[in-house]
Amino acid sequence: MEQGAKSRGGRPWSFDRDQAIEIAMRLFWRHGYEGVSIGDLTKAIGVAPPSLYAAFGSKAGLYLEALNRYEQTLGLLDVTSIGSATSLAEAVRRLLEAAVKAVTHPDRELGCMISSGMIACHSEHAPLARDAASRRDAMRKRIAQALRPFADKNEVHRLARHLAAVMQGISIQARDGATRAELQEIIEDVVSGVAARFPRARRRR
Template identity: 35%
Template sequence: MAGRPREFDRDEALRQAMLAFWRRGYEGTSMSDLVEALGIASARIYAAFGSKEALFREAVALYEAGEGGFADRALREETEVHAAIERMLRDAIQLYTKRDLPHGCMVVSAATNCSAQNDGVQDWLVAHRRQRTKSVIERLQRGVKEGQLKPDTPVRALGDFYAVQLHGISVQARDGVSREHLLASVPLAMAPLSLAATTR
């Protein structure tokens, strides 16, 4: 009687897949890379997750629910809009330069360029990045509504500006720019928001 296949921890396998995709991107992570990272045969990966793309989508969801959820937490938990945006930038720098994790943002770097057959993955990640910009704009709009920002504050332009900051931090961290240097840019990035603040 043949022995049963070794059981594996699906949650841990998903985390290892997340780290692999985060490190090398969607196309840069081959099935053999996943086999090595997860420690199980490709047939079992397909059986557990369905396909490479389905595994990737689950991995992104895990990232966004955990480490990558820092922006949502900052925007939700801080009552002052200035504090929320500043925390979002600082938390991005802390995560993107963490020594024991791949550098940069998984959603920014995982599929910046894809072959035509993977347009669906690229479009899906573009939608995720646009949703981030939208959430920042909505937080700025709330700041106007609550009287923390002037009524004529250009919230859409500011939202785009802070999305650019987030994406730029990711690229710089990926390139090895130090945490110290990135943190030094935060006060400058906060200047436009300070100008838009109401005087109390």
């Protein structure tokens, strides 16, 4: 879809709005919200600031659209990876291995845009930080729901909070350069702990 806005001379600036969101997503993912300026965005997208503001309202508006794009596509929590797992430990392994694969994918930016996003920011960006926290909380709830067939409600919610923290740490370590093999060691430790704590947690029929 083409988005137009007029330059000072009256000539319309046109750009592909969908492509602009994709470019912005990559920039914000790599550098964080505060690490990307309007100048960075307009240069990468190839438009003047008035066109950007006309299309998205503000840098924050573009960031939220980029975050939505990420969450709905590349950052979607792959709970389907649990698949036909028959035990809680196996389900946890599959979930964490899918997470590691996502944050170390060679064709993408490292880490998770949601897990690592807006952890610390200027007070004027507090609404964006609250939005990021809300998305992380929703992710934790999806983990709990995915593990519900293996244990009771209280157990899976407690475990989901633990796994969400592990995934957040995995995301940060991936950004710091940890390899998939190194992150797999973390998975092995977590899975061993789950197996020891829930030795009889099998999929309920």
